[in-house]
Amino acid sequence: MREKKRVIFHLDMDHFYTAVETRERPELEGKPVVVGADPKGGSGRGVVSTSNYEARKVGVHSGMPISRAYKLCPEAVYLPSNFPRYIEVSNKIMATARQYADKFEQWGIDEAFLDVSSRVKNYAEAKALAQRIKREISQKEHLTCSIGVGPNKLIAKIGSDYQKPNGLTVVKEEDAEKFLQPLPVRKLLWVGRKTEAKLKAMGVETIGDLARFDPSVLAETFGVAGTQMYRMAHGVDRSEVEERTAVKSVSHETTFEEDTDDAEAVLNALDALAEEVTMEVQSQRLFFKTVTVKVRFENFETHTRSRTLQFMTNRPQDLKKHAKELLAPYLRVNRKIRLIGVRVSTFVSAEKQQTLC
Ligand code: TTP
Numbered sequence: 335m336r337e338k339k340r341v342i343f344h345l346d347m348d349h350f351y352t353a354v355e356t357r358e359r360p361e362l363e364g365k366p367v368v369v370g371a372d373p374k375g376g377s378g379r380g381v382v383s384t385s386n387y388e389a390r391k392v393g394v395h396s397g398m399p400i401s402r403a404y405k406l407c408p409e410a411v412y413l414p415s416n417f418p419r420y421i422e423v424s425n426k427i428m429a430t431a432r433q434y435a436d437k438f439e440q441w442g443i444d445e446a447f448l449d450v451s452s453r454v455k456n457y458a459e460a461k462a463l464a465q466r467i468k469r470e471i472s473q474k475e476h477l478t479c480s481i482g483v484g485p486n487k488l489i490a491k492i493g494s495d496y497q498k499p500n501g502l503t504v505v506k507e508e509d510a511e512k513f514l515q516p517l518p519v520r521k522l523l524w525v526g527r528k529t530e531a532k533l534k535a536m537g538v539e540t541i542g543d544l545a546r547f548d549p550s551v552l553a554e555t556f557g558v559a560g561t562q563m564y565r566m567a568h569g570v571d572r573s574e575v576e577e578r579t580a581v582k583s584v585s586h587e588t589t590f591e592e593d594t595d596d597a598e599a600v601l602n603a604l605d606a607l608a609e610e611v612t613m614e615v616q617s618q619r620l621f622f623k624t625v626t627v628k629v630r631f632e633n634f635e636t637h638t639r640s641r642t643l644q645f646m647t648n649r650p651q652d653l654k655k656h657a658k659e660l661l662a663p664y665l666r667v668n669r670k671i672r673l674i675g676v677r678v679s680t681f682v683s684a685e686k687q688q689t690l691c
Pocket residue numbers: 346347348349350351352382383384385396397443444498499
């Protein structure tokens with residue numbers, strides 16, 4: 335049976351954090367802007383979260399030490415990150431985009447895959463739909479995004495990055511291989527630096543080089559990943575868009591310096607984890623309902639126990655109480671513990687919580 339043809343979009347907001355900041359301070363328009371740690375006149379620690387395109391022109395990019403960014407661009411406007419605000423804006427954008435999809439999968443804060451197969455009859459309609467989504471986000475949020483349109487997630491994802499900012503790249507199934515050919519292998523989603531270096535040593539620099547390579551040698555060298563890579567180089571990716579929204583869970587875990595059966599030490603560590611988790615949940619303005627604890631014994635045997643509460647909360651004392659009750663049976667067995675973890679899930683946003691009450 336022939337597989338049904340799919341049409342997939344990948345949407346990625348342009349320089350997201352700095353775009354939100356600039357939108358709210360028109361005086362920043364046209365200036366280099368960096369969101370991240372405080373540069374403290376060049377001696378600051380921490381990194382750049384993102385930079386706008388003016389700052390990128392002089393080489394400032396995400397993940398770079400803020401001190402280096404300052405050296406490259408002392409005249410930029412440096413702003414601290416306002417994560418709750420970005421989440422709020424992201425939620426609105428995602429709500430707009432998801433209306434147009436049969437299946438919608440959010441990735442991180444500013445990206446999403448949309449399966450629009452049943453909504454369009456051909457690529458001309460697909461292009462019009464992508465333009466409509468871009469226009470709606472621009473009108474409602476005064477922000478730009480880039481969209482890649484293709485027969486699968488791989489092509490759509492590479493497409494959205496192809497003409498940034500404010501781009502729209504449409505790649506039909508029959509053009510996919512030709513589109514990929516000249517691009518560096520690094521563009522294939524999970525080709526990391528190590529694989530890239532190995533491939534380079536084998537004389538493979540572009541996706542086209544990879545597509546022409548002997549698949550059995552790739553399988554020998556990289557195992558299953560080699561076969562996957564070869565298929566992707568030919569533009570083939572059968573993975574589905576999986577229905578998924580924003581943050582699914584928040585968790586922290588601790589590995590003890592030495593395995594321990596000291597219940598008090600374990601409970602103290604559990605309290606600290608519960609504090610960290612609730613701080614993160616509060617900073618994202620979320621409430622949770624499900625609590626899970628994880629325990630790993632010295633022989634690496636790992637167990638989890640969960641409980642769903644009768645109410646939504648984001649208070650550390652609630653999480654501590656329930657996490658402690660969930661962990662108790664593991665403390666009674668007098669075995670040495672290597673690691674514990676705390677996770678919360680089943681969220682609603684603070685905004686929704688207010689309307690529920
Ligand atoms: P990206 O989409 O990777 O970057 P971007 O939106 O800033 O720029 P582009 O136009 O190239 O898409 O990431 C989205 C946001 O995630 C970004 O605005 C800030 C945050 N982020 C970090 O905090 N640290 C990082 O290392 C990266 C890559 C992103």
